[in-house]
Amino acid sequence: SPSSPQEPNKPPPVANGELRLNGKGKKLRKPRTIYSSLQLQALNQRFQQTQYLALPERAELAAQLGLTQTQVKIWFQNKRSKYKKIMKQG
Secondary structure, eight states: OOOOOOOTOOOSSSSOOOOEEEESSSOOOOOOOOOHHHHHHHHHHHHOOOOOOOOHHHHHHHHHHTTTHHHHHHHHHHHHHHHHHHHHHH
């Protein structure tokens, strides 16, 4: 059977991992991102240098790693939260 051509300019149903509501008002979530070991290496390395990224730094890092800025932002948020928890334990 002939395969229908893909539409390259069709936006993904969920942009940048934001939540959105479907017709019934139920939240649709983007499945959780799986980072490659290379991406994690770069993110962790950067986190050791600084726990907070300025916007241009975030944009650059995201572009280098092929991630969205939202993904980088959330990764840093989660990492800070985890780091603080570990620090609290002593």
